[in-house]
Amino acid sequence: MPARKTPAIVIRSRDYGEADRIVTFLSPEVGRLTAIAKGARKSKRRFLNSLEPFSRVNLIYTERPNRDLGRIDNCELVSSYPGLRQDLQRLGVAACLSELAGEIVGTQENVPETFAALELALNLLDQGLSPESLLCSFLFRFLALAGYGPRWQACLVCQQVPRGPLWFDIDQGGVICGSCTTKASGRLYPLQVGTWKLLRRAQTLPLAKLSRLRFDPWAQKQCLGLAQGFIHHHWGRDLRSFKFLEKISPRDPGDP
Amino acid sequence: MPKGIYPAPLQKVVNCLSKWPGIGEKTAARLALYLLRASTAEVAELTQALTALKDKIRLCSRCFAFADQELCPICADPDRYQGQLCVVADPGDLLALERAGFFAGVYHVLGGLISPLEGVGPEDLRIAELFSRLEPENIKEVVLALNPSLEGESTTAYLSEQLRQRGIKVTRIAYGIPMGGDLKYCDQQTLKEALRHRVET
Numbered sequence: 001m002p003a004r005k006t007p008a009i010v011i012r013s014r015d016y017g018e019a020d021r022i023v024t025f026l027s028p029e030v031g032r033l034t035a036i037a038k039g040a041r042k043s044k045r046r047f048l049n050s051l052e053p054f055s056r057v058n059l060i061y062t063e064r065p066n067r068d069l070g071r072i073d074n075c076e077l078v079s080s081y082p083g084l085r086q087d088l089q090r091l092g093v094a095a096c097l098s099e100l101a102g103e104i105v106g107t108q109e110n111v112p113e114t115f116a117a118l119e120l121a122l123n124l125l126d127q128g129l130s131p132e133s134l135l136c137s138f139l140f141r142f143l144a145l146a147g148y149g150p151r152w153q154a155c156l157v158c159q160q161v162p163r164g165p166l167w168f169d170i171d172q173g174g175v176i177c178g179s180c181t182t183k184a185s186g187r188l189y190p191l192q193v194g195t196w197k198l199l200r201r202a203q204t205l206p207l208a209k210l211s212r213l214r215f216d217p218w219a220q221k222q223c224l225g226l227a228q229g230f231i232h233h234h235w236g237r238d239l240r241s242f243k244f245l246e247k248i249s250p251r252d253p254g255d256p
Numbered sequence: 257m258p259k260g261i262y263p264a265p266l267q268k269v270v271n272c273l274s275k276w277p278g279i280g281e282k283t284a285a286r287l288a289l290y291l292l293r294a295s296t297a298e299v300a301e302l303t304q305a306l307t308a309l310k311d312k313i314r315l316c317s318r319c320f321a322f323a324d325q326e327l328c329p330i331c332a333d334p335d336r337y338q339g340q341l342c343v344v345a346d347p348g349d350l351l352a353l354e355r356a357g358f359f360a361g362v363y364h365v366l367g368g369l370i371s372p373l374e375g376v377g378p379e380d381l382r383i384a385e386l387f388s389r390l391e392p393e394n395i396k397e398v399v400l401a402l403n404p405s406l407e408g409e410s411t412t413a414y415l416s417e418q419l420r421q422r423g424i425k426v427t428r429i430a431y432g433i434p435m436g437g438d439l440k441y442c443d444q445q446t447l448k449e450a451l452r453h454r455v456e457t
Contacts, residue, residue, distance in 0.1 A: 082445070244372040
């Protein structure tokens with residue numbers, strides 16, 4: 001098997017055996033890809049520090065016949081996004097978005113777009129843009145890329161532009177007018193009009209302009225709650241990184 | 257227990273040993289056969305040593321390194337300089353630093369590193385215990401000796417911020433070229449760090 005070269009982002013990395021490392025990458029050409037770096041922990045020269053999570057790398061690897069696990073031949077660091085290491089909030093958001101990006105690329109055609117979105121998100125986080133706003137807009141962008149994007153334009157029941165007070169139907173994945181709730185079939189969560197407008201734009205804005213959206217603390221809270229419920233509904237479990245974000249977020253006794 | 261090719265007592269030892277890190281079934285069988293041929297005294301010594309390991313070794317109540325008393329040998333040593341405290345991730349790191357024999361202060365073992373992908377946050381580590389040592393022990397300087405990995409650096413950044421807020425001098429070990437290393441084989445990040453932290457000679 002000839003070696004292949006591809007740009008990639010490290011989305012997970014764990015030690016294996018005595019000196020090896022098993023690394024999961026996201027590549028715009030092959031999607032999610034897991035490969036083993038033999039002797040990565042013993043020889044510091046071979047892979048240097050290119051196998052750390054959330055690094056943008058150029059990967060050279062060989063697929064092995066009848067094995068799921070490829071072999072990493074070489075991995076060259078393009079950027080390690082050092083800014084992520086300076087702040088737990090940024091780190092947690094990077095972890096969340098990487099984890100979700102890894103979940104949504106299966107065999108679909110959305111892989112190059114997902115890769116581009118993740119690369120942009122990591123870049124913006126590294127530059128110090130508000131991690132909370134980036135998390136909200138990119139979470140819903142990733143869901144849309146995976147084909148799970150909620151329906152924001154019109155009410156699920158009356159098909160008109162929704163009128164407040166608004167609700168979000170977790171099971172059906174869309175917005176519902178206050179007056180239509182009696183005909184709704186799924187679990188309903190309250191949704192502020194401001195949050196709805198932001199989320200609608202997050203799904204349609206060109207990728208490069210996504211960082212312009214600003215979510216205030218209330219909208220952030222609502223978005224994260226919705227995203228968590230929605231992801232749990234579709235995947236049947238939570239993202240591991242959500243737990244980390246909860247642990248590092250300051251507790252406010254007056255929270256709703 | 258799965259049925260094996262060895263008699264039951266031998267199979268049991270093989271099964272136990274093959275759970276150890278870096279030991280597969282073949283190596284486990286070789287070790288088990290060695291034990292079978294070894295003298296009774298040798299096997300008894302091993303059994304006693306293993307039992308004592310579990311019974312006697314515990315964590316030091318002050319720094320959480322391995323100890324066989326209330327305090328580990330380092331915390332109990334009056335000659336160690338008490339004003340300087342070195343933070344490490346696990347006891348293995350502590351032993352490596354001690355082998356270097358340069359650091360004369362005391363230690364604190366965190367028991368891991370902050371890791372978003374594993375869901376490990378600051379409250380899962382012995383960080384509160386670290387802060388509670390600062391005042392009673394009159395710590396002047398905290399030296400952070402954590403690995404220069406994503407997890408290690410994030411933990412370093414978090415602890416630096418927290419310790420600075422408490423008015424404690426906080427330093428971290430330098431990042432740079434390893435002794436006997438080669439500039440050609442160093443990555444850009446390491447070279448950048450090495451240049452940034454150059455010293456006057």
